[in-house]
Amino acid sequence: xxxxxxxxxxxxxxxxxxxxxxxxxxxxxxxxxxxxxxxxxxxxxxxxxxxxxxxxxxxxxxxxxxxxxxxxxxxxxxxxxxxxxxxxxxxxxxxxxxxxxxxxxxxxxxxxxxxxxxxxxxxxxxxxxxxxxxxxxxxxxxxxxxxxxxxxxxxxxxxxxxxxxxxxxxxxxxxxxxxxxxxxxxxxxxxxxxxxxxxxxxxxxxxxxxxxxxxxxxxxxxxxxxxxxxxxxxxxxxxxxxxxxxxxxxxxxxxxxxxxxxxxxxxxxx
Amino acid sequence: xxxxxxxxxxxxxxxxxxxxxxxxxxxxxxxxxxxxxxxxxxxxxxxxxxxxxxxxxxxxxxxxxxxxxxxxxxxxxxxxxxxxxxxxxxxxxxxxxxxxxxxxxxxxxxxxxxxxxxxxxxxxxxxxxxxxxxxxxxxxxxxxxxxxxxxxxxxxxxxxxxxxxxxxxxxxxxxxxxxxxxxxxxxxxxxxxxxxxxxxxxxxxxxxxxxxxxxxxxxxxxxxxxxxxxxxxxxxxxxxxxxxxxxxxxxxxxxxxxxxxxxxxxxxxxxxxxxxxxxxxxxxxxxxxxxxxxxxxxxxxxxxxxxxxxxxxxxxxxxxxxxxxxxxxxxxxxxxxxxxxxxxxxxxxxxxxxxxxxxxxxxxxxxxxxxxxxxxxxxxxxxxxxxxxxxxxxxxxxxxxxxxxx
Numbered sequence: 001x002x003x004x005x006x007x008x009x010x011x012x013x014x015x016x017x018x019x020x021x022x023x024x025x026x027x028x029x030x031x032x033x034x035x036x037x038x039x040x041x042x043x044x045x046x047x048x049x050x051x052x053x054x055x056x057x058x059x060x061x062x063x064x065x066x067x068x069x070x071x072x073x074x075x076x077x078x079x080x081x082x083x084x085x086x087x088x089x090x091x092x093x094x095x096x097x098x099x100x101x102x103x104x105x106x107x108x109x110x111x112x113x114x115x116x117x118x119x120x121x122x123x124x125x126x127x128x129x130x131x132x133x134x135x136x137x138x139x140x141x142x143x144x145x146x147x148x149x150x151x152x153x154x155x156x157x158x159x160x161x162x163x164x165x166x167x168x169x170x171x172x173x174x175x176x177x178x179x180x181x182x183x184x185x186x187x188x189x190x191x192x193x194x195x196x197x198x199x200x201x202x203x204x205x206x207x208x209x210x211x212x213x214x215x216x217x218x219x220x221x222x223x224x225x226x227x228x229x230x231x232x233x234x235x236x237x238x239x240x241x242x243x244x245x246x247x248x249x250x251x252x253x254x255x256x257x258x259x260x261x262x263x264x265x266x267x268x269x270x
Numbered sequence: 271x272x273x274x275x276x277x278x279x280x281x282x283x284x285x286x287x288x289x290x291x292x293x294x295x296x297x298x299x300x301x302x303x304x305x306x307x308x309x310x311x312x313x314x315x316x317x318x319x320x321x322x323x324x325x326x327x328x329x330x331x332x333x334x335x336x337x338x339x340x341x342x343x344x345x346x347x348x349x350x351x352x353x354x355x356x357x358x359x360x361x362x363x364x365x366x367x368x369x370x371x372x373x374x375x376x377x378x379x380x381x382x383x384x385x386x387x388x389x390x391x392x393x394x395x396x397x398x399x400x401x402x403x404x405x406x407x408x409x410x411x412x413x414x415x416x417x418x419x420x421x422x423x424x425x426x427x428x429x430x431x432x433x434x435x436x437x438x439x440x441x442x443x444x445x446x447x448x449x450x451x452x453x454x455x456x457x458x459x460x461x462x463x464x465x466x467x468x469x470x471x472x473x474x475x476x477x478x479x480x481x482x483x484x485x486x487x488x489x490x491x492x493x494x495x496x497x498x499x500x501x502x503x504x505x506x507x508x509x510x511x512x513x514x515x516x517x518x519x520x521x522x523x524x525x526x527x528x529x530x531x532x533x534x535x536x537x538x539x540x541x542x543x544x545x546x547x548x549x550x551x552x553x554x555x556x557x558x559x560x561x562x563x564x565x566x567x568x569x570x571x572x573x574x575x576x577x578x579x580x581x582x583x584x585x586x587x588x589x590x591x592x593x594x595x596x597x598x599x600x601x602x603x604x605x606x607x608x609x610x611x612x613x614x615x616x617x618x619x620x621x622x623x624x625x626x627x628x629x630x631x632x633x634x635x636x637x638x639x640x641x642x643x644x645x646x647x648x649x650x651x652x653x654x655x656x657x658x659x660x661x662x663x664x665x666x667x668x669x670x671x672x673x674x675x676x
Binding site for chain 1: 288295297298299300301303304305402443444449450453456457460461462463464513551558559560561562563568570573574575576
C-alpha cells in the first residue's frame with residue numbers, strides 16, 4: 001500500500017476527511033520551502049501538494065503564476081524541488097508528498113531520471129496538469145513500476161467514459177477540479193460539486209479530492225462533506241505573497257488559515 | 271535521414287491522437303479535453319461536408335480575394351543572378367496577410383458549431399486583426415489577447431482591432447509577449463469553455479488545431495502548384511517561407527510534400543545571431559519539449575523553463591513551432607535555416623526598392639534567405655517565396671531602426 005493510500009484509508013476508518021494544502025516550491029524563497037512544509041503538517045495537513053514552478057503555468061490564475069515567477073527568480077529547478085522533498089523526509093516520513101506541475105520540466109530532466117530521483121527523494125505521487133492519460137503511455141508506467149501514485153485530474157466537463165478511463169490510470173486519489181476555470185478564480189458551486197462527486201464515486205472506488213475555489217473553513221466543510229479530501233491552493237499562496245518579508249509571521253498566517261479548515265473538516269458528521 | 275512521402279502516408283497524419291511522429295498530441299488540462307475532442311469530431315465531419323466547403327471556398331474568393339497571384343520578380347531575379355524568383359502574393363489577401371485564410375475557416379467552423387464568443391491570441395497583431403475582421407463580418411463577439419509589450423509595439427494594430435469591434439486584453443504576465451498571450455487565451459478558454467471558440471492563429475496548440483489550421487492554409491500551396499504549372503510548365507525547384515509558429519510555411523509546403531524534387535526551406539528568426547542566444551529559432555537551435563498543448567521543438571533552458579526569445583519581427587517572436595514542422599525536420603523532408611535581424615532588414619529594403627513590394631518583417635526573413643539561395647542555383651530553376659504579409663504594419667519599427675521619428 002502506498003503512503004497516500006495508507007493515509008486516506010486511515011482517515012476513512014476514522015470518518016475524517018483529508019486536508020491537502022498546496023504551495024509552490026521555492027516561493028517566496030527556496031530556503032524556506034521545507035520549513036513551510038513542516039508548518040503545513042503542524043497545521044493539520046494530511047498530504048502536501050508541492051508545486052513545481054513552471055514559466056508558463058497555463059492552468060493557473062494570477063496568484064500561482066506570480067508564485068512561479070517568484071520561485072523561478074531564485075532559479076528553483078525540478079532537481080532542487082526533489083532535494084527539498086529529500087530534506088523534508090529527514091524529519092517527516094509519514095506525510096505523503098505529491099509533486100504537482102507541468103510536463104516540460106520533467107521531460108527536460110528525462111522521465112526515467114526524474115522517476116528514479118522522485119523515489120529516492122521520498123515523493124509519493126505525481127500530478128501533471130497538462131498530461132492527460134492519452135499522452136501518458138511513456139510516462140505513467142515509469143511511475144507505476146516505482147510505486148509512485150499517478151494522480152490525474154477530473155473536471156466538470158469530463159464525460160462518464162473518460163471518468164472511468166482516467167480512474168483506471170490513476171492511483172492514490174483522483175483530483176476533481178471543482179469548476180471550469182483557472183486556479184484561484186473562486187466561483188465554486190458546492191451543490192454542483194456534490195452532484196458530480198457523488199457521480200464520480202459511483203464510477204470509481206478511488207478517493208476523490210476536490211480542489212479549486214476552497215478558500216476558508218466554510219467552503220472546506222461544504223466540499224469535505226461530499227468528498228474524501230479538500231485541496232487548498234491559491235488562498236495559501238496568496239498568504240505567502242502577502243507575508244514574504246517575515247517567515248515567522250508567514251508561518252503564523254498559514255496556521256491561522258489552515259487550523260479552522262482542519263477543525264471544520266473534523267467536526268463534519270461522518 | 272530522408273523519407274519518401276507518399277500521398278497515403280500524408281493522409282494518415284496526424285494520427286488519431288494528433289501525432290506527427292513523435293510530435294504534436296494533446297497536452298492540456300482535463301477541462302479542455304472534451305471540447306477538443308468534440309471539435310476534432312465535428313471538424314472531421316465538416317471537412318467532407320460539401321456545404322461547409324462551398325461556403326469556405328466562396329469566402330476565400332469573394333472576401334479574402336483569392337486566388338492570390340504568383341508573380342515573377344523579374345528585376346530581383348536579374349539582380350540576384352541565379353534561379354528565377356517568383357512571389358506568392360499572400361500580402362494581397364484582405365487584411366494584408368495569409369492569416370485571414372485560417373480565420374475565415376475557423377470562424378465558419380465556429381458558426382457551424384453555434385459558438386458566438388470568439389477568442390484569439392496575437393503577437394504582431396495580424397492574427398488579431400484577421401480574427402476581429404471575420405468576427406465583424408459574421409457578427410461574433412471577439413476577445414483578443416495580446417502581450418502588454420506587443421500592445422505598445424503594435425499600437426496601430428491594436429487600434430484596428432478596436433475599430434473592428436474587438437476587445438483587446440493586454441497580458442501582463444511572464445514576458446508580456448506572444449507566448450503569454452497564448453497562455454491567457456487558454457486560461458480564458460478554460461473559464462468560458464462552453465460558449466467560446468478559440469481561433470488559434472498558427473499550426474501549434476493541441477490537436478486538432480495544427481491539422482485544421484494547416485488544412486485552411488493549404489490553399490496557398492494548392493494555388494501555387496497550379497499556377498507554377500501554368501506559368502512555368504513545371505513544379506518549382508524550391509519553396510521558401512518564414513517560420514514563427516509556421517502556418518504560412520505549412521500552407522505552402524503541405525501540397526508539395528510528396529513531390530520529392532521540390533526543396534522546402536523554412537526560415538526562422540536568427541535575431542542577433544544564433545550564437546548570441548538572442549533569437550527565436552527553435553528548429554535550428556532548440557530541442558523537443560511540451561508547450562501550449564503539443565510536443566515540438568522549443569527554446570528552453572536546461573531545467574525545461576521556456577526561454578525568452580528575440581526577433582525584430584513580433585510575429586516570429588515565439589519559443590515554439592508547429593509540430594508538423596518538427597516532424598518534417600526530423601525526417602529530413604524540409605530544411606530549417608535562420609537569418610538575422612540585419613539580414614531580414616536587408617531583404618525588406620531589397621524587395622521594396624527592386625520590386626515595389628514592401629514585405630512584412632516576418633516575410634523579409636524568407637526574402638533574405640531566398641535571395642542567398644537563388645544565387646546558388648541555375649537560371650532555369652525556380653524559387654517561390656511565400657510573401658506571407660505586407661509591411662505597412664512594420665513602418666514604425668523600420669523607422670525606429672533607422673532613427674526616424676514618425
